[in-house]
Amino acid sequence: MSELIFEKSHEGRRAVYFPECGVESVSLPEKYARTSPAPLPEVAEVDLVRHYTNLSRKAYGVDNGFYPLGSCTMKYNPKINEAAAALPGFTHMHPQLDEADAQGCLEIMYKLSRSLCEITGMDAITLQPAAGAHGEFTGLSLIGAYLRDNGMSARTKLIVPDSAHGTNPASAAMNGFTIVNIPSTPDGFVDLDALKNAVGDDTAALMLTNPNTVGRFDRNILEISKTVHDAGGLVYYDGANLNAIMGIARPGDMGFDVVHLNMHKTFSTPHGGGGPGSGPVGCKSFLEKYLPSPLVCEDNGKYTFFTPEKSIGKVQSFYGNFLVYLKAYCYIRVLGGTGLKQASENAVLNANYMLEKLRDTYDIPFEGSCMHEFVMSLDKLKHETGISASDIAKGLIDNGIHPPTMYFPLIVHEALMFEPTETESRETLDNAVEVMKKLYETAKTAPDTLHAAPVTTPVGRPDETAAVRNPILKY
Amino acid sequence: MSYIPGTARERAEMLADTGCKSIDDLFSCVPESVRLKAPLNLPEAQTEFEVLSDIESIAAKNRQYKAIFRGAGAYNHFIPEVVKSLSSRSEFVTAYTPYQPEVSQGILQVIFEYQSVICRLTGMDVSNAGVYDGASAAAEAFAMCRERGRNKLITFSNIKPQVLSVLKTYACSAGAKVEVIACVDGLADLGALGCALDDTAACVYIEQPNYYGLIENAQDIASLVHEKKAKLIMGCEPVSLALLKTPAEYGADIAVGEAQGLGLELSFGGPYLGYMASTTANMRKLPGRIVGKTTDSEGRDAYVLTLQAREQHIRREKASSSICSNEALCALTATIYCAAVGREGLIEVASQSYSKAHYAAKLFSAIPGFGLRFSGEFFNEFITDCPCDAKKIMSALAERSILGGKILDCGRILWCVTEVNTKAQIDEVASILKEVTAV
Numbered sequence A: 001m002s003e004l005i006f007e008k009s010h011e012g013r014r015a016v017y018f019p020e021c022g023v024e025s026v027s028l029p030e031k032y033a034r035t036s037p038a039p040l041p042e043v044a045e046v047d048l049v050r051h052y053t054n055l056s057r058k059a060y061g062v063d064n065g066f067y068p069l070g071s072c073t074m075k076y077n078p079k080i081n082e083a084a085a086a087l088p089g090f091t092h093m094h095p096q097l098d099e100a101d102a103q104g105c106l107e108i109m110y111k112l113s114r115s116l117c118e119i120t121g122m123d124a125i126t127l128q129p130a131a132g133a134h135g136e137f138t139g140l141s142l143i144g145a146y147l148r149d150n151g152m153s154a155r156t157k158l159i160v161p162d163s164a165h166g167t168n169p170a171s172a173a174m175n176g177f178t179i180v181n182i183p184s185t186p187d188g189f190v191d192l193d194a195l196k197n198a199v200g201d202d203t204a205a206l207m208l209t210n211p212n213t214v215g216r217f218d219r220n221i222l223e224i225s226k227t228v229h230d231a232g233g234l235v236y237y238d239g240a241n242l243n244a245i246m247g248i249a250r251p252g253d254m255g256f257d258v259v260h261l262n263m264h265k266t267f268s269t270p271h272g273g274g275g276p277g278s279g280p281v282g283c284k285s286f287l288e289k290y291l292p293s294p295l296v297c298e299d300n301g302k303y304t305f306f307t308p309e310k311s312i313g314k315v316q317s318f319y320g321n322f323l324v325y326l327k328a329y330c331y332i333r334v335l336g337g338t339g340l341k342q343a344s345e346n347a348v349l350n351a352n353y354m355l356e357k358l359r360d361t362y363d364i365p366f367e368g369s370c371m372h373e374f375v376m377s378l379d380k381l382k383h384e385t386g387i388s389a390s391d392i393a394k395g396l397i398d399n400g401i402h403p404p405t406m407y408f409p410l411i412v413h414e415a416l417m418f419e420p421t422e423t424e425s426r427e428t429l430d431n432a433v434e435v436m437k438k439l440y441e442t443a444k445t446a447p448d449t450l451h452a453a454p455v456t457t458p459v460g461r462p463d464e465t466a467a468v469r470n471p472i473l474k475y
Numbered sequence B: 001m002s003y004i005p006g007t008a009r010e011r012a013e014m015l016a017d018t019g020c021k022s023i024d025d026l027f028s029c030v031p032e033s034v035r036l037k038a039p040l041n042l043p044e045a046q047t048e049f050e051v052l053s054d055i056e057s058i059a060a061k062n063r064q065y066k067a068i069f070r071g072a073g074a075y076n077h078f079i080p081e082v083v084k085s086l087s088s089r090s091e092f093v094t095a096y097t098p099y100q101p102e103v104s105q106g107i108l109q110v111i112f113e114y115q116s117v118i119c120r121l122t123g124m125d126v127s128n129a130g131v132y133d134g135a136s137a138a139a140e141a142f143a144m145c146r147e148r149g150r151n152k153l154i155t156f157s158n159i160k161p162q163v164l165s166v167l168k169t170y171a172c173s174a175g176a177k178v179e180v181i182a183c184v185d186g187l188a189d190l191g192a193l194g195c196a197l198d199d200t201a202a203c204v205y206i207e208q209p210n211y212y213g214l215i216e217n218a219q220d221i222a223s224l225v226h227e228k229k230a231k232l233i234m235g236c237e238p239v240s241l242a243l244l245k246t247p248a249e250y251g252a253d254i255a256v257g258e259a260q261g262l263g264l265e266l267s268f269g270g271p272y273l274g275y276m277a278s279t280t281a282n283m284r285k286l287p288g289r290i291v292g293k294t295t296d297s298e299g300r301d302a303y304v305l306t307l308q309a310r311e312q313h314i315r316r317e318k319a320s321s322s323i324c325s326n327e328a329l330c331a332l333t334a335t336i337y338c339a340a341v342g343r344e345g346l347i348e349v350a351s352q353s354y355s356k357a358h359y360a361a362k363l364f365s366a367i368p369g370f371g372l373r374f375s376g377e378f379f380n381e382f383i384t385d386c387p388c389d390a391k392k393i394m395s396a397l398a399e400r401s402i403l404g405g406k407i408l409d410c411g412r413i414l415w416c417v418t419e420v421n422t423k424a425q426i427d428e429v430a431s432i433l434k435e436v437t438a439v
């Protein structure tokens, strides 16, 4: 049953008791006091444990099975990372501690920043952003600050390909930029002519995802960054897809000025059912002085905070999601440079393996190999059978597989985007391929069973229209 | 070490199946000129055993205090074991955002419960699923209030400096304005607010309790703000809401805050959780995820991500916020914490913090030179003068493994007391203050 914790509440039940106060109890003057107590649940510990344990059984994580959610890099989340992040030497650290008391935390921040600079080819890094989109906001703020500082406030246009993730244009708008959408080629590549037409005196920057959101590496990457630089603009790299290129190529070497990373994708930190993530931003040295405050520097084994000269200020209260990027630090230490490269190679191998096995059955809207993920279009299937990308996704659920990303990127109709990641075995991929082929047959022969999917889950497809029309957002 | 299951042989066979001769072939689209020629220059790979012991030795360089009297935006509360145990279940931990509701009912229901908890604590109508932290919640709330011609946020010098810094960063990037006005006796100055409230003011942001620990006369502020057609954003510490009048009772339009106090570890500042709740009138301006209740085709209750037309993946550059990933596991932890301590427990946490802080304030302020800076009503933080270099006090406390209050720029000390601080600890601090200043 899906009873809420509030519905299991019984007046007077308790799960937690506190020691006697020990000092005289004083009460708050009435004029400041709330009129009635907040009606929180009242349950016993066993009620609590069963309630949330049962809810956890209605959740599906990487630990439950294959999770080829494109653009999200749902790789296995090593348990050692969790152990490191549970050490009291970290969890008990107050963020208002003096530097001298938190040398271990600063050491992690410093060493991780150095490693991320090496991996991305950047000169400086902030660990403060709490997710990818927060990194985008921060990175674009650096660009804005740089332009203002150098008398280039007239550069207000931010170029974003139509294949971009929604956070890209949204982050640009938060920074007051005007968005110029440029079309992509069918492969998701930047249309060079469109780019050349779009750049000019008013160009602030280009924001690009590479490998792109169709899962392909833009072979014109150098020409792209050069085109924007020649026009006087900067280039921003959305690093969501870094899992394809670690140890193989670096955004910094491709001419990019700013990059954000997703620790909760590439660097194996778990996604927590939506977060917390961590979205460090790297930049070239000419932008370092604008980075959020503080950064860490090292002198003879002693670590200190400093505020960059023209810092944009803070983007988060303290030092970002420390425990999250601590896990990324742990991951990088375990894999080393060779291991990271191997991870990328195998991510790309796994994706291509699946792609090859599915190419004959499903429409792949491009030629050749992919990087760490690939997109298929179910447009034709939908016209022929009425079975949509979403129907196939729901069919996968009934076969114990988490669906791929649906309807993204927007440039591919009825898109399904598979990102198997490097941590899946051949059997897992073979099974997924087999299921996908079976679903294709079902689409042709018995589409109604797919319309009805999923049937193995606690609930079927929810009525989303009703949810919007009559919003019930709390108990 | 590697987390790749495939053996060398399996990988070779798979490669053959792709029609490629070598792994390098798979990367043929990467221009030669940008290919790395040398391996990444990183510390050598190590086994988990080695890495963990290295990380343990780094953790050991941090100083752990047996008692903490520092708050200033992060609060040391007791976290019941059951909260940690449940929130670390790997089905929750390793899931992505619940885009597929049928396999995510557990997570969606917890977020729905979270939204309900926040509404019950704040009295507000609607809550979102949370944002990055309390400071970004305040900045997002400002964005909700901006409209053509109304581009200014007014706040006071008594809000948390870290929140002010984030508000300014977001405002500066968006071309909006933050006006900071002075305080009287540590409290918002109504006279100055009246002058600042012109018709470019979108909203006013106050904190309850404020940075100095004081409780604001939010009623008067709310009336003034609404008279001038601006909106009131209240930054409320959620544990204090077990006792304090709610932002809804004061008439706030939006309530935000740092929810770390609800069962999240201090963790050197993150991950934390920004909560955001509003009146129904502002519901469609809330950023981020919101979960709603609906039914499936068989009439069973079901939860879904809803009102998505507000969000970046639909609205793109017209979205008011770009937030995508949030702090879901922290929201889950906060929900379980609230259910674990329950209605009576949260009141107890808040009232013990309140009583002990008042006991400490009385004791400390009786020591010569440690007078209370402000006379106003406070919750669990208060500022005392300091008759000597405050660093001297901190070192003396540190010798007994006590983390003293935060030293403010003016040399005074901002103390924080919660339910975990015992009478004996408070007495010990008082006697150290006496000792240090007696000589």
Ligand SMILES: Cc1ncc(COP(=O)(O)O)c(C=O)c1O
Pocket: A071, A072, A131, A132, A133, A134, A165, A167, A168, A209, A213, A238, A240, A241, A262, A277, A279, B323, B324, B325
């Ligand atoms: C290409 C791309 N950019 C940006 C983001 C946003 O990242 P986050 O969810 O961490 O904010 C995503 C996340 O799905 C993404 O796939």
